[in-house]
Amino acid sequence: MKIDFLLIGQGLAGSALSYRLIKEGCKVMVMDLPHENKSSRVAAGLYNPITGKKMVKTWKGDQLFPVIEPFYEALEKELGVKFLYKKSIYRPFLSIEEQNEWMGYSGEESFRGYFKQIYQTSLFPEVLNPFGGILLSMSGYLDIPVYLDAYRDYLIKLDAYREEKFEESRLEFLSEGIVYEDIHAQGVIYCNGLGAMESKLFPNAPFAPVKGEILDLQQDFVPDEIINRGVFRIPLPNGQLRVGSTYTWHDLDIGPTERAKEEIFEKLDKLIISNEKVLMQHRTGIRPATKDRKPFLGKHPEHSGVYMFNGFGAKGVSLTPYFSWVMADLLLRGKNPEKEVNISRWK
Known part of the structure; x- marks a missing residue:
């Protein structure tokens, strides 16, 4: 052949x-x-233009993000199957200084198109955040x-x-x-x-394998938006939520760990006001990251x-x-x- x-x-x-x-x-x-x-x-499967603890534009964002959705939409049309979910991401601010910084960014040409609105108070009463946040665009997830x-x-x-x-x-x-x-x-x-x-x-x-663990949960607060700060919280079509992720370079065993589950739960409790939390699935994978x-x-x-x-x-x-x-x-x-x-x- x-x-x-x-x-x-x-x-x-x-x-x-x-x-x-x-x-x-x-x-x-x-x-x-x-x-x-x-x-x-x-x-x-999350794609997010503003990333990291410092909430900066992702590396090469201006080249990457205009291509993402058209590429997967073309594949959806070709294959006749839906797997791209375009969703806004709400990222809470951690301080008034961060809020002020993003108010300044709102007038800059380089950030236009990456967010819909800046909020000075929390968009959701269920989100533990007194400083407001930013609602991103050009974001979502791939199944x-x-x-x-x-x-x-x-x-x-x-x-x-x-x-x-x-x-x-x-x-x-x-x-x-x-x-x-x-x-x-x-x-x-x-x-x-x-x-x-x-x-x-x-x-x-020079690969640097990274283990990541994610949880699928049932919880009583399920907005249409993804919420992301410390952990991401993705609403799924079945009404559940995908929450994660952990990152470790040391614990590279195959199976899920109780430590990672507790870490995700702890971060989630600091982000969302909700008593209900039912674990449906716990998965893990080793990512092919580089040094x-x-x-x-x-x-x-x-x-x-x-x-x-x-x-x-x-x-x-x-x-x-x-x-x-x-x-x-x-x-x-x-x-x-x-x-x-x-x-x-x-x-």
Whole structure:
């Protein structure tokens, strides 16, 4: 079978990049084992333009956020399945100084389009916050399992998907590309998250795996908006809430922990006035983050047919629509990604 590119992994990275390539007229094959691909499927899917404790515009926000919703909306139309939920995010202020700072930002051109309104008192009486907050736009969440399952079905119909384990030892390098079993391709692209750490082609890749845990709850306060400060609180179509997330670089065991559950509950109790809290589900995943928190895009320094599109960490929903376009530019037009995300920055 002759194809253009073999992609390893059908998580957020592999799905976005393969779709870009297909739309560019390429023939691809995506190889994946869904039951092993847990980091994408467990993620909450939140995309949020104002992030962190200091509530700053997310890295490369002006490039990323205009692309996110149109990309997933096009996929929804293509696949005939809904998985994008555009929702405002309410972020409470922690001090009067923070409120004043954002009142100042409201007049700046660089922040226009990212928020709907600034409140000097709390938007919701159930939110424990005397300083008001900001209601963000260009935000929401992706139902990642629904998205990945629908896209896998799309690939199957195109004869562009194989459910099998990739064995790197079977990869052969030729002057005109690579061979893997019956597949002849121009190149192979590692989109397989932390699975790339097992590659002998990318030894000592500077991944910094991060464990995250999230809870699905029933609670008596369910607004349409996402509330995010300390923890995020996402209203789901079934009336439940998705709450999280924890971040740890040390406790990388597979299962959920009581410690993480209590941490999320404690933060939630500081945010929301509510006595009712019924735990429905507790999930955990290991995110393929990197040491500098920037993704890896680019070509192997020695093997011309080997590439990596990986390391998107907890922000894969936000990052992959834009960077899949950047990666397609490298694969099809020879345009190298900027140094900040290029794997050449890592020796």
